[in-house]
Amino acid sequence: MLKTDLHTGWTVRAAGGPIPSGIAASPVPATVPGTVHTDLLAAGLIPDPYLGGNEADLAWFHRSAWIYDTVVTAAPAGDGERVDLVFDGLDTVAAVSFGGAEVGRTRNMHRSYRFDVRHLLHDGGIPLSVRFDSALDYAEQSERELGSRPRPYHHPFNAVRKMACSFGWDWGPDLQTAGIWKSVRLERWHTARLATVRPLATRDRLTVHIDLERAADVPVTVEVTAGEHTAVIELPGGIDQGAVELAVPDAPLWWPAGYGDQPLVDVTVTLRDSTETLDEHHSRVGFRDVQLDESPDEHGSRFALSVNGTEIFVLGLNWIPEDHLLTRITRERLEASVDRAVAANANLLRVWGGGIWETGDFYDVCDERGVLVWQDFPLACAAYSEEEPLRSEILTEARENVARLAPHPSLILWNGGNENIWGHEDWGWKEALNGATWGARYYYEDFPALLAELDPTRPYHPGSPSSPGFAPEDVHPNDDRHGTRHEWEAWNRQDYTHHDGFVPRFCSEFGWQAPPTWATLTAALAPEDLRKESAAFLLHQKAEDGNGKLDRGLAHHMRVPADFGDWHWATQLNQARATRYAVDHLRSHAPRTMGSIIWQLNDCWPVTSWAVVDGAGRLKPAWYALRRAYAAIRVSFVRRGDRTLLAVINDSDLPWRESARFRRLRFDGTVLAEISSDVSVTPRSVTLIDIAPSLLAASDPTREALVADAGGLRATHLFAEDKDLNYDPAAVRAHTVAVEGGYSVTVTAASFARDVAVLADRVAPDAVVDDMLIDLLPGENHTFQVLTDSVVDAETFSAPEVLRSANVLTSPAKVG
Template structure:
C-alpha cells in the first residue's frame, strides 16, 4: 500500500475550561454547533444577535479520536491536513503541539508521522478568541486603524475596532447589511493522508495562447515525492496524449509539458456561447503502470481587460476570445453568516438564478472570503465571469513584517487554488480603500487620514503600497501569468496624483456610484452619472413578508421597531427607503404594504441605472449592481433574499439584462428618445412600434418604423419632442409603450414609459383575471386586466419563482406565465423558536384576504405575441426557483439549509395562486 487517506469525523467540542463535551459537525463553526446542541437561541431571530456576542470572547476546543491500523506505520510520510481553520488555532496530536494557525484563508499541513501510533490517537484543535488575541495588538499600536464597518460597539468593545488584525472574513465583524458573528471552528475539510510514493500535489493548465484555430497551453504538474523518482509524466485531453520522461528529487518539484489542441472547444460566458469545459488528466507512470493521477477541468479561453486611451479617458472593458463583453451582473457576498451552512445546492441556486437573470459576471467582493470550490465550478459551468477581489475592504491594514508575510502566503495560496477556473476574469486588490484614503488629495475620500499625524499617515500608506502595489500583483504575476490585476475598486489609474482616486465619475477606471442612496440624490441622476465600468451602485428594499416573519413577530411590524432596526444595518436605511418612497410612489396603506412597495422602489431605481449604463455602451462596458444575495434575513440591497426568494429587483434585472433591450429616455423633459441596445453578435432587423395609450388601453397615437440594429451596439431608434407627444393629454393619465418586433412578427422586446411619478398617476383599481392555458395541465396560465395594472405581483403557497413577476399589465394584454419550482416536497421557513412566523392562515403568502384574483378553472387565454410559456431563450435550464428554508425548531439553523436538496427547476401547478397589483397596497 502506497497511499492512505482518512477523513477526520466524529468531533466534539466545548468551551475551554469546561468539563462537558458536546457533539460537533466538521466542517462547521462554534455558533452552529452551539445551536445544534440547543445551547443558544436562533442567531438570526429578533435581536438574538445582540445576546450572542459572548461567544467570541471565549476559547473553544474540538476533539476527535482516530483509530489507526498498522498499515499507517509502514507509510513514509503521514500528514494532517486542514483546508481551513477559523482563525487562531493550535493543533495537538496525542498532547503534542504540532501546529499554530493564524489565517482563515490558508490551508494547513503538518507532518505527524512520529506522533501517531497504531490504535487510538487524539487530535485536539484549540481556538483562541480573536477578541482576546487582537485587542493587545490594537493597544500596542497606540492608534486606531480605520475600519468603519467593524461593529465593535455591538460586540461590547466600544470603539476598539480589531477586525484589521486578523486574516479572517471581514464581514464576520459586521457590515452595513450583515450581523456581527465572530465565528471560530474547523470550517473546511480535515483529512489525514499518508504515502510511500510520489503523488500529484497540483496541476496547473497555463493558457499561453488560445485562438479559434488552436490552443497552446502548458501543463505544470507539481509532484510531492518522499524519495528520488524517475518515470513518465502523461497528460491526456480531448482524445490526445502527451508524455515526457522526468526525474524529480525528494520533496516537491514540478514538471512541465507543452500541449497544442487544434480546433479547441472555447469557453464562453453566458449569452455569447456555450461554456465548454475541457478535462485534462495528469498521470505519473512507473514501468508503464499508473502510480498517481489527478484531473483538472478548465475552459480554454482568452480573457483580457482592455484599458485603451481615447478622447474621453480610457476604456475599461473585458474581451473574451476577442469579443467585447458588456458585463452584466451583480456583487456577490457570502451566502450565510455561518459559511459552512451553505450547501452546494444553495450555490447552484444562486448561480442558476444569476444565469437565468441574463447575467454574465459576478464580483466576489473583498469583505467576505475566497469562495468555495463549488462556487467557482458552477460559475465555470453556467458561464459566469468572476471579478475576484482579494479579501481586503474599507480598512487600512498593519504593515509589520509578520502581517505582510501572512498576506503573501494567503495571496499565493488562493491564486494557485483558483487559477484553473476559466470564470476568473480579474484579480482586484481591495474594495474601496484607495478612494476612501485618497492619499493624494486632502479633505477627500472618507476623512480617514485627516485624523492622523503625518508620520502615521506615511506608515499606513507604506503598508498599503506593500500589500496592494507589491505583494498581491506579484502573486498574480507569479502564479496566474497573463491575468490582469487591478489594485483597488473603484480606481482610475495608478497616477500617484489626485487623478488616481475614483471619488467622482471619471472617463477612465471603474466607478462605485452611491449618490443615489448614501447621497440621497434623485433616481434621475443615474441617467448622467455613468462611468466606463459601473462596479457598484444600489438601493435597498425589505424582503417579502414570508421572509420577514422568520425573524419578527406581529408586534414588530413597524418601520422603526427594535427588531426592524436590528435587521437594518445601514443606520438610517429604513428612513431612506421611506424618503425615496414619498417622492416616487403612492403611500402604502400599512407596513406589510410597505414591504412590497420597497421592492417596487428598489426595482425601479435599478432599472433606471442598468438601462442608463447599457444605452451608454460602448463608453460604459459593465454594470454590476450591489448586491446579488444576502447572508441573513435583512433589509438590504440584495435582489434575492437570504432564503433565495426573488425580489422585484431580480425579475427587473432579468428583463433589463436581456440581449436586446429597449430603453426610453426623456431628455430634460423636452425630447423623448427610444434607445435599442443589442449584445448579440449579429445584426438585427425588425420593426419598432411606439404607441401612446391611456390607462383604459385606448391607443391615442402610434408610430411604426423599420429598425436596423448593428451587432453589439446601442442606438437611438426613435425621437420625438415631449410636447408634441403629449399634446392634448395629461402626463399623469398616459403611458408610452415601445415594442420591437422581429421580421417574423414575434416580440423581441417591449418597454413602458410613464411621464409622471407613480404617486401622481391617475390609476383605477384593476380587475385582474388569471386563467389556465388550455392543454397545459395547469403548468401555464395567463394574467389579464381591465385597466392598467402596475407592479402585478404573483404568489403561490409553494416555494418557487415565476417566469415573470412584478410587471406592468395593459388592458387587453394577455400575459402568459409559468410557476417554476424545485423538485421534491418542501416548504419555506415556518415557526421560529421563541416567536411566531410563517404564512398567514389561508396560505396567502402574507396577503390580506379579499380582492385577489384566483385561477379560473378551465379558463382560456392565448399566449401574448412572441411570448414564451417558459423561460426566455438563453435562460439556463434549472434556473430560478424558490429556496427551501429549514423548519426552525430547537437546534436547527433558521434557514441555514435553505437550498438543500434538488436544484432542477421545472414548471409546476401553483397552489393557492394569487395575483395583486400596486393598487392593492396603497391607501
C-alpha cells in the same frame, strides 16, 4: 498517496469566555467540517441566530474559546514514509495538538495547514484536539501591536485574516464563527508528492506548472494528459519544480454564457518514480483567451473585457457568501444560486472582497454554466497593515489561492480589493493613518508580482473602484472616465435618477435596498415585530439610516405608505425600478460603458438589503426587473440631458429588425398620438431613437402614458411621478384556475395598470411566479404561472395583498 478523512467522532466543548452555564457543562457532538454555532444549534443549545433578536443574544460567542476533540487510529510510519495532518481550513485562531503534543498554531481561515506527525504515530488511539480562541481578542491584540487603521465598523476585522463580514456588515450579522470549517485528513506518502499543480489554459495551449515536496532525492516522472494530448517530463533528484506545455490547436473554445458553449477538458497529472505511481491530480480546464482593454480614448480610458477576442458587455452581480454560516453551503445551494443569476441573464459574478476566496464547487458551477468570475483578493473597505505578521499571512493565502483557482476558465479577472483605494482618498484615512502603511504595497506591487509569477494569463485590477495607470492623487479612483466606478451617491443621498449624471466606463457596484420577500420576513420575525420601527426588524436592517433612505427614496416617486404591508410592497417596487433604471442607463451607453455589476445577487440571512434574491433564496421583485433589464434584446426609455429617447439594445450575435409602435394614450385607453417606424440594430450594439414631439407633448401629464412596443417587448414612459398620477387603484382583476404544478392567474386591466405583480409567496411559502412587473393597457390581459405544491383557495390570488401594482399605492387612505 493514501488520504484518510478525519471527519467522524468529533466533539466540541467550551474552553473559556462568557459561556452560558447550560452550554459550558459538557461536550456536544461536532460535525466536521462545521462550526461551533452549527453544532450548538444542532444540539438545541442555542436559538437560530437568524430569527428575531437572537443575533444580539448570542454576542457572548465573540469572546468564547472552544476545543474540538477526536481520536485517530493510524499505523506508525514506515521507513521513508511521511504522514501529514492536513487542514484545508481552520476558522481562525487555533492551536492543534496531536498525541498530546502541539504541532502548530493558525491565524488565518483563508489558507490550509500541513503538519508532519509521523513521529507521533503509534498503535492504538491518538488524541487530536483543536483549540479555538476568540478571533476578536486576537484582532484587538494585533491592532494594538500593529497600530489602529481605519475601518467602517467597530470590530478590527482588518487586523486578522478572517472573513471580514464575520464581524458584521451593513447587510450581515455579527456572529464571529469558529471551527474546523473545511476538510481534515491524514496523508501518507513517500518519495515525493504533488504540492501544487497549476494548469493555465489559453485558446490553444495548456501549460501545467508543478511543484513537488520531496522525501527522497531520486528522479521522478510527471505525465500530463489533457483530453487526447499527453506530455511527459523527467525531474532529476533535487529538482522540485517543472512545467509541461501542450499545444492544443484543436482545442474546443470555452465561451461565456450567451456567446457560445462551455466545453471542459479533463486534465490528469500523474507523478511516478521508477516503480509506482506516487500521486495524482485531477482538474478541468477550458480553452479561452482573456484580455482587458484599458487603452486611452476620447472619453478617458476604456475598461472592457474580452474573451477569445470578442468584447463582452458585462451583465454582472456582486456575490457575497451564500450563508453566513459557511459550512452549511452545499454544492446544490451554489448551483441553485448561480442558476438564479443565469436565469436573470447575468454573465458574471464578482466575488466581493469582504467574504472568502470562493470554493472549488462555486468555480466548478460557474465553469459549467459559462458564468464569468471576478475574484477580489479578500481585503475590503479598510486600511491594512503591511507589517508582519499580517503581511506574510496575506501573501501566503494569496499564493495558495491563486494557484488553487487558476485552472478555472470562468475566472476572468483578479481584483486587488474592495473600496480600499477609494477609502484612502476620500474617507479621512490619510489624517488617521499619519503616514502608516494602509495596503498600497499589496495592490500596486505584491499582487501584480505574484500574478506575473503564478497566473500571467489573466488581467489584474488594483482595486474596485480604481483608475489604473494613474496615481490616486492625480486621477480619483472613482472617476467615471477611467477604470471602475462604484455609484453609491444615488442610494445614500440622492435618488436613482442620479445615475444620469455619470457615464462610467464600468460600474462594478450600485444598488438599492428593499426588505426580503413576505414569506422570508414573516418566517424570521414574529407577527408583533412586523413594523419597520420594531427592534427585531431594525436588527435585520443593518444599513446606516437604512429605513430613512428607503422612505426618502420612495418620497421622490411615491407616497410613503403608513400600512406596513403596503410599505413592504412599495419599497420592493422602488428597488425594482431603481435596478432597471440604472441598468438601462449603463447599457444604453455601450460601448463607452462596458460593464454593469449590481450590488448584489444574494443574501446570507434574512435581512433588508440590496440583494435581488433574499436570504431564503426567494426572488424579490427586483430580480424580475433585472432579468428584463439584462435581456439580450431590450427596449427602454432613457434620458440624455433634457431629452427622452428609446434605447434598443441588441446584445446578440444576429441583427434585430422590427417595427416599433409608439403610442401616447390616456389611462382609459384613448390614443392621443401614434407613430410606427422600423428599427434595425446590428449585433452587439445599441441604437438610440428620437421620439417625435407629438408623442412627448402630454396634454394631461397625470393621466397619460407613452408606450413603445416592438418585437413583443414594451417600454413605458410616464410624464409625472406616481405620487402625482391619477391611476385607477382598481384597474385590474384576476381569474385563477388550478393547473398541473400550481395555478394560472390571468389578470385583466380595465385601465392603465403599472407594474402588475402576483406576490405568490404571500399565498404559499413555496410558491414562485414566472414573471412580475407587467404594464397593461386597458383591455389587455396577462397570465402569470405560479408553481407550488400547496393546495390553496384560488381566490387568494385576487387578494389585495397578493395582486399588486403601482396603482394600489396611490390611495390617500394608504399613506401617512
